Amino acid sequence: MNGTLKRIIRSAPVAALGFLLSLPAAAKTLERPQRQQGYYLSAGATSGMVLHGTxxxxxxxxxxxxxxFRLGESLTRHFDLGVGGGVFWMYGRNQRSLNGNFSLEFTFHPTKGLWLMAGAGLGFTDFTRRVKGIDAITGxxxxxxxxxxxxxxxxxxRDPYRSGGVALTPMVGVRLGPASPTSAYIFFVGVNVTWWTGLPKNKLLLPVDRAFQPQR
Amino acid sequence: MRRVTLVTLVALSLAVAWSAAAQNAATAEKDSGEPSAEPVIVPPVLQQATAAVYPARAQEEGISASVVLEIDIDAEGNVEGVSVLTPATPPGYGFDEAAQEAAFSFVFSPATENGVPIPVRITYRYDFTLSAPEEKKPVAEISAADRSGQKKVVNFEGVLKERGTRLPLAGVTVTIFRGEGSVAVGYEALTDAEGKFSFYNLEPGDWMVLAESDGYYPLRTSDTVEKGRKTTVEYFIERGEYNAYDVTVEGEQLRKEVSKTTLDIEVVEKVPGTFGDVLTVVQNLPGVARTGPAAGNIVVRGSSPEDTLIFIEGVNVPIIYHFGGLRSVVPLGMLDSLDFYPGNFSSSFGRATGGIVDVRLKRLAPLKVGGYLDVNLADSGAYLEVPIGKKAAVAGAFRRSYIDAILNAAVPASAGVNLITAPRYYDYQLLGTVRPNEHHELTAFFFGSDDELKILFDNPANLSPDLTTAEGSTSTSFYRTLLQYRFAPFDNFNNTLKVSAGRNEIYVGAGDQVYLDLDTYVAQVYDRAAIGLGRNVTLATGIDYLFTKADAAIKFPALAKEGEPGGKPDLDTVQFTSEKDSITNALGTFLELEARLFDRWTVVPGVRFDWFSRVGQSTLAPRFNTRVDVTDQWTAKAGVGAYHKEPSFDETAEVFGNPDLGLEKAMHYSAGFEFRPLPFLTLDVTGFFKTMDDLVSRTDATTVRDGQTVPLNYVNGGEGRVVGLEVLLRHDLANNFTGWLSYTFSKAQRRDYGSSEWRNFDYDQPHILTLLGTYNLPRNWSIGFRFRVVSGSPTTPREGSVYSVDDAQYEPVFGKPNSVRLPVFHQLDVRLDKRWVFENWMLTAYMDVQNLYNSPNVTGYAYNYDSSQKRPRQGLPLLPIIGIKGEF
Structure with a gap:
């Protein structure tokens, strides 16, 4: 990886922060019910391809x-904030690796259903290469x-007053771990099951019969 | 046929407003048992209504709907604002917008209180129906008529509290209503000081309840009133945001210092990379050099760390950080704010030539029993505060680390170190305050700290060739009791007396081979009185007395001082000394005048007299600060002053040092300006120059003492100079953001005794840039960042080595002291906080990621046996820390 790309990757968190700082912060504005609202918990299986630099x-x-897995909360109609992570077990000819990460994630919803995520955090790679019958391990x-x-x-x-719900989430992404002595670049696709809790009714614009339901 | 029905819950609105007076009167009657003397409130009356435009698509599809609006009406009866409380069903046809637009054109007769027009907010339902409107008598009138002759029996009452804090909410309107179509009825009540509200003579059945207050999410629920029974409820409403500092507004006192930064504890709690530790945040201010990740030093404007004093409510403490910087010894819950003076501090502070950090305790005034439990990867702590009546309160806290467990697991077997007692610390505090009236305030504070580390080395010779003892240990503990009495009998006079006493115990050693065992009793008396001489002049004076009695046993080699390259200690130079009941006294008095001239110009001349028994010297130090408010936005400032301090204990010890040493001296000069273009934005630019004389400097000379020729060790022959510029652009909390940009340019140099050349100071860092901020996001999230770029610290190069036959090892040959620099340091830290609010408590989780992009910052070099090869020692890698904090 050349230096320019490294610098771009390193500056990505700064750019993400700057982007978030431009967000308006809502206080007590009631919101229209949506499906992607409240907390979300998402987990599922993925399949990936890895390229190592050694x-x-x-x-x-x-x-x-x-x-x-992904875990977080919707901040506004278009932005979520949370954490996420995962593990890959990769096998190739005379080589294998275990890759994992745990990241802060910023998610943007340009339209209903679709999301785009950028995350940064801590990752690890445990790369094993068999040379002349001996496992050479770097990590x-x-x-x-x-x-x-x-x-x-x-x-x-579809219920116009329903906030939250359960979804099937196909996804695709790239994970970069530029580091010495073993860098890892992973392309992955996967399917998660995602549960959005929805917002409590006191934060939603609702008709009277729903808004004033007894507290539980 | 298109028809728009305008009637409907106008009746409800009017009834709600109309009944408010009656309900409030009922509440007042219940509380006092006397007939009410509440004001008479006459509700607004709709005078002119404009029909809304029926949405075309809804009309075509034959859909009707209702929209509940909130209408703000000013004291003239005009509509000031309209918001949708409950939107139309089904949505998407434009009912909400049409109703809002129509409501804006309504005209009311104003509501009045005792005949005086007042602004009010009413709830209004707008019905869109395709059928002809029915002429109905407003239910409110029927209801009123029915209720007029009844005996008032409260059958629905409750208390309204803030979710999470359990604090009662006063002055909040609680509305109870029910109805269908145009038949509706509703009432209002205001919560009292205890958050209580009540309704009387409600008809049995289900009622809808609405409670609203600015800054809170509305409470919307329903409850049932049963015939012949009283319904009692407890409601919690949620604040829009629970970021602790979004409601903190403090008046700013008249400023008199040239260089002072005040940090509010709640603001700095979320600064990344500090673990919420306010004292660590000081290291991000202008004028403060960056030190190592566990150094725990505060290096201010090119002065050595020991030149800067740290006070906790005026009490000088031996350590402020556990284990050199991990955590400060007083938890956040006990503190209120922190003042940092990088120079030109007032004459009420003495015995320091660098800066002053003055930590102030929380002014206890809890409304309820509260506290927190804080758990993170380093330690766990608990804090509890309890009000005792309305004039007293107590608080206690305790914290204990478990880094020992983590390090034991983390230190690899190959490290050659076994942790017997891995770093562990605890601290404890007890604070009590009594304020019998506004003239008297008595505070008692007991606090202490204990740190311990024991190590078993596999190969002690790695530390020093002559070291044979495998076990090394260090421990530092102290406690203090502080009594503070503030007496302010008149507006123009106040006196604060502080008396403290305690003990310090410090031990560092490896068996009997080397050790330092210091046991010190400390007592301090500080009194400051200020009297106003007219409207614009205040005279302050006081005394500052410090007593110490020390028992010491020291068996140690010569250690590297500032400017000297470190290395393995030479045990051949070990010397021994012991002292018992060694008493020292230091007495200071000060006089300071604060004058405000022409309402724009503040001058603060002061003088301080100090006497130091250990060196047998006294000093008179004049100081002068001035500030001129050139305009409302621009302030010019300047200051000059003299400062003194004693050498450190080891430097005046007879065996290790020179008992004839005198005081070190410094002169501070600074000038600059402040610019406040916006209420929340301040630019502070300060240039400074500092000279230091009589600095303790090492010498190879000898002297004759008690008839014997002995090494002189040290003389007051060093000097120093520091010049620089500090810039602080500070954004106070506004628009959900708080933070600052700090930049320091400085050049700090020393000239050692006997040398003609100036050299760089150990922490000379010409450029220090820090950008940090915290942004409050919705849903009680906040994100903070800290980015630092700092010039590399100076270091002394090794230019080779010579083989020592005596020691059978290579001795390094050093180049010029501090003549090369480490690479530039840069690092980004990010912190994310999320708070969950439950009815009776709150839970905050945070993740603090240090060195987010894993910058390989170099902290020094490790050399091979003959110094022919070196490799960089890297600082903190990417390090995520997580923690949780529960508050109640």
């Missing part, structure tokens, strides 16, 4: 299965940066 040159690409902890996109396909009938 002191001996590039290794890969080769692939394997993985697991990912590292480092910064990890992820961009991904997905679509929440909600189950159930």
């Amino acid at each position: 002191s001996d040159g590039r290794r890969g690409p080769y692939g394997g299965p993985g697991f990912s 590292r902890f480092s910064g990890e940066y992820t961009v991904a996109a997905g679509w929440d396909l909600f189950f159930g009938q």
